[in-house]
Amino acid sequence: xxxxxIKLFNxxxxxxxxxxxxxxxxxxxxxxxxxxxxxxxxxxxxxQTYWWMGALGAAGLFASIIVxxxxxxxxxxxxxxxxxxxxxxxxxxVAEMESExxxxxxxxxxxxxxxxxxxxxxxIFFGIYLVGSAGGWPKPAIGILFYVGAxxxxxxxxxxxxxxxxxxxxxxxxxxxxxxxxxxxATRVASQIGSIFGIVLIVLGVIYFIRGxxxxxxxxxLIGLFIRKASQMSYQRVLIRRALEGETVRRFMKREPVTVPxxxxxxxxxxxxxxxxxxxxxxxxKDGGLVACITTKExxxxxxDKWAERxxxxxxRPCSPENSIGPETDATTALSLxxxxxxxxLMVIEGGRLVGLIALKDLLRFLTIxxxxxxxxxxxxxxPGP
Numbered sequence: 001x002x003x004x005x006i007k008l009f010n011x012x013x014x015x016x017x018x019x020x021x022x023x024x025x026x027x028x029x030x031x032x033x034x035x036x037x038x039x040x041x042x043x044x045x046x047x048q049t050y051w052w053m054g055a056l057g058a059a060g061l062f063a064s065i066i067v068x069x070x071x072x073x074x075x076x077x078x079x080x081x082x083x084x085x086x087x088x089x090x091x092x093x094v095a096e097m098e099s100e101x102x103x104x105x106x107x108x109x110x111x112x113x114x115x116x117x118x119x120x121x122x123x124i125f126f127g128i129y130l131v132g133s134a135g136g137w138p139k140p141a142i143g144i145l146f147y148v149g150a151x152x153x154x155x156x157x158x159x160x161x162x163x164x165x166x167x168x169x170x171x172x173x174x175x176x177x178x179x180x181x182x183x184x185x186a187t188r189v190a191s192q193i194g195s196i197f198g199i200v201l202i203v204l205g206v207i208y209f210i211r212g213x214x215x216x217x218x219x220x221x222l223i224g225l226f227i228r229k230a231s232q233m234s235y236q237r238v239l240i241r242r243a244l245e246g247e248t249v250r251r252f253m254k255r256e257p258v259t260v261p262x263x264x265x266x267x268x269x270x271x272x273x274x275x276x277x278x279x280x281x282x283x284x285x286k287d288g289g290l291v292a293c294i295t296t297k298e299x300x301x302x303x304x305d306k307w308a309e310r311x312x313x314x315x316x317r318p319c320s321p322e323n324s325i326g327p328e329t330d331a332t333t334a335l336s337l338x339x340x341x342x343x344x345x346l347m348v349i350e351g352g353r354l355v356g357l358i359a360l361k362d363l364l365r366f367l368t369i370x371x372x373x374x375x376x377x378x379x380x381x382x383x384p385g386p
Contacts, residue, residue: 005020013077015084015085015086016085017085017086029054030055033050033057034054034055038143041143042139053140053144062093065155066088067117068093072113074113075113076097080102082099099241099336101174104177104178105174107171107173107174111171121149122156125152132145162193164234169193169231170190191235193231195231195232199228202220204220205220208220240332243367244335244363248327249326249329249358252334252358252359252363253357259284262292262311263311263313265307281344285354298315299315322341326350334346335363
C-alpha cells in the first residue's frame with residue numbers, strides 16, 4: 001500500500017511511521033487552516049498567529065489519528081492479531097494487520113474501537129474548549145481546541161460509514177460474517193458497498209470541481225478512488241488467503257536451487273548465473289553449507305568497472321528472516337513476506353540447511369489455477385467459513 005516510510009517512534013510496542021505522501025497532507029491542512037478556516041472564524045489576528053494555529057491544528061489532527069489507530073492495534077493485540085505498526089499516509093492513517101481477524105467478534109471490537117476513541121477525544125477537547133471559553137483563554141488556544149474536538153467527531157462519523165475498508169464497513173463485515181459464517185462472502189458484500197461509496201465520492205468530487213471548488217473536488221475524488229481500490233484489494237486478499245490456507249512452503253519450493261560460490265567475481269556471477277538463469281536472487285553456499293545470499297540489488301550497488309575485482313562474498317547479505325523461511329511455514333506467510341520486502345524469491349531453510357527456494361511466480365500460478373477451479377466462488381455461494 002505504501003511507498004517510502006520513515007519511522008517516527010514506538011508507541012506501546014507498535015512502530016509509528018509516516019509515508020512520504022503524508023507530508024503533502026500536512027502542508028495542505030496547515031495551509032487551509034492558516035489561510036482559510038481560522039481567519040474566517042477568528043478575525044483580527046496577525047498572519048503569523050494563524051500559521052502557528054494551523055501548524056498546531058494539523059499536529060492535533062494527526063496525533064488524534066495516531067491515537068485512533070493505536071486503539072485499533074491495542075484491541076487487535078488483545079485478540080492475538082499481530083500488527084506491523086501504524087502508518088500515516090496521504091488519506092489519513094492505518095493500523096497494518098499481518099492477517100485477517102480470527103473471528104467476527106474480534107473484527108467487531110477491533111473496528112469499533114477507533115470511532116469510539118475519536119468520539120471520546122472529541123468530547124475531551126470540547127470539554128477543555130468550554131472551560132477555556134468560560135475562563136477567558138486566548139482566542140488562538142480555544143480556536144485550536146474547538147477544531148481538534150470537531151475534527152475528531154467528524155473523523156468518527158466518516159469512519160462509521162458502512163463502506164469497507166472504513167471502520168463502519170468492517171463492523172458491517174463482522175455482522176455479515178457472524179450471520180453467514182463466511183468471511184469471504186462477508187468481505188465480498190462489504191467490499192461491493194465500499195466500491196459503490198468510492199464511486200459516490202468520485203462523483204461528488206467532480207461536482208465540486210465543476211462548481212469551482214477545485215481543491216475540494218480533487219480531494220474527494222482522490223479519497224473515492226482510494227476507497228474503491230482498497231475495497232477491491234481487500235476482497236482479493238481474502239481470496240488469496242482462502243486459496244493458500246493450509247498449504248505450506250514445502251509444497252511450492254524448488255528442491256535443487258541454483259547456488260553460487262562466495263569466491264567468484266561479480267562479473268562471473270552476472271555472466272554465468274544471472275544471464276543464464278534469469279533469477280534475481282541466488283543462495284551463496286560453501287562446502288555444501290549456506291553462508292549468505294546475493295540479489296541483483298547488491299550487484300547494482302557495485303560500479304560496473306569493479307565487477308571483475310569484487311567477489312560475491314564482498315557484497316552478499318547474510319541469511320535473515322527477511323530472505324529466508326521454514327518449509328513448514330504457511331504459504332500465506334511467505335507471500336506476505338515477499339510483499340513486505342519486495343523480494344520474489346525466498347530461501348527455504350531447515351535445521352540450518354538450504355533445502356529449497358520458493359518463488360512468487362509459483363505461488364501466483366497456483367492461486368490462478370485454484371481460483372479458476374473454485375466452483376462455489378464462481379457460482380456466488382459463500383464458503384463454509386473458518
